[in-house]
Amino acid sequence: MMFQKVGLSSKTEAFGLEYIDALYGYALMLTRNRSDAEDLVQETYVRALDAKDRLREDSNVKGWFFTILRNLWLNQLRKRKSEPHLVEIDGQEGGADYLSGNTPSSDEILVAKEDVEQVRFAIRQLSPEFQEVIHLREFEELSYQQIAIVLSCPTGTVMSRLGRARAKLRALLTPTWSQTASSGKDSRS
Amino acid sequence: MKSHEDYDTMIQLFIDEELPEGNREEFLTHFKDCGDCQKTLVEAEAFSETVQRARPQVQAPAALRARVLNQMDRAHNKAGLTALAQIQAAVSLYWRPLSMAAMLCIVAGGGLSISHFRRESLANDFIRSAVANHRKFGIDTSLDISSSSPQEVSSWFAQRVSFPFRMPNAGIASDDHAKYKLMGGRLVDFGGQRAALVVFQMPNNRISLLVSSDKLAKAMGGKITQSSGLRFHARDMNELHIATWDNKGLTYALVSSVAMGSSGSCSTCHRSSATGVAKNKKPQDVVEHVLQASEKNPLQEMIPNSVGVSAGR
Incomplete structure (x- = not known):
């Protein structure tokens, strides 16, 4: 050992x-x-x-x-x-990383899981180039410049592509998103 | 005069930490008085967070990880053996001991090289984390502890982090000559562990200090300046100035928009540096400080006698 x-x-x-x-x-x-x-x-x-x-x-x-x-x-x-x-x-989830002392209730987990699935589903509806730029920015948190190097394109292209990808994603998620935003506000108030 | 749409565009850049420092100040000035922008920012941030929460928790299969590790081992051994074969062919029997020593050096060099990349990567991660937390504080100014007392802040962090937290200087911010004021701090994450973010306020500037155990990251790279036995690593990133250093098991990253070394004076952070130094330091330290000032130490404006030079003492 x-x-x-x-x-x-x-x-x-x-x-x-x-x-x-x-x-x-x-x-x-x-x-x-x-x-x-x-x-x-x-x-x-x-x-x-x-x-x-x-x-x-x-x-x-x-x-x-x-x-x-x-x-x-x-x-x-x-x-x-x-x-x-x-x-x-199929999704490959390695378990949620909840912070100690901040464990959500079963209902909250269920709602959060549904939201997560809806967002993933919406991302899969995007074109491959939009999926890619969302993945690199939102999931991998690369900077615009780093994404530009990865994609071999100017930083301006990254910015505009990311803007369009987010707009499209937001449109796809609009019903879910409004509910999430309002429930988030409720829970904060 | 920028239109409201221009500011609208800036909001996402601000959230992505891509807004240049000059525009950032302008944006924040507008933002303070614009209810629409405040609402848009909250919504855009919440949207980003929702998307980020959907990040698939993908783990590379163990078999793949093992294959990659084997590959690394093979590459490592191959490099050493190739070099050994060349050395052996070139030297005679009498020189065999020397060739063996050379081989060991090459193998050890390969190992050090990998280890160097790893350390460098962690050092860069630490700097990125310090910058990200510094910028994040521009949006969310809440603190876990609000206090101008260094002792109170130190004691608060000491009970919550896994390393022996120390402020860079026991007298920090209590020095009458300091223009900055300790505001407090909050817990942040670095390398999956809790780190301390200490925040100071100057009249037109904010300084943040990320503190972590040096087991997670060590200061590396940048422009190196030695002072009072410490090595300071300074660099600029998008108009922010970062100084990192290690001291007694801790690693510090100081982030500020205060220019380093532009005027060669300590007056940026202190009203009267010479008196301040004399009050708090030994005579030999005062001499060293004055000598550094005359040599235009690139860090002296940010870390003259309080934040950096006396770190951890």
């Missing part, structure tokens, strides 16, 4: 491993396929290890990994000469 612990501890120090969950989530969003997503993430680390000496000191490591992953995905798409095929994937 002792050896296992030592091994695990030293391995978690490995370069960029802290982003593996985020990269896998992004890969799932792009590929819509678990097996393809796993291959894509693995290949991303292969490329990153080869290229890490070229990583500039002031680079954003997370954004750099995302850029590699996306470029690999685009290369695969070019090879396949086909458009991304969107299929449903």
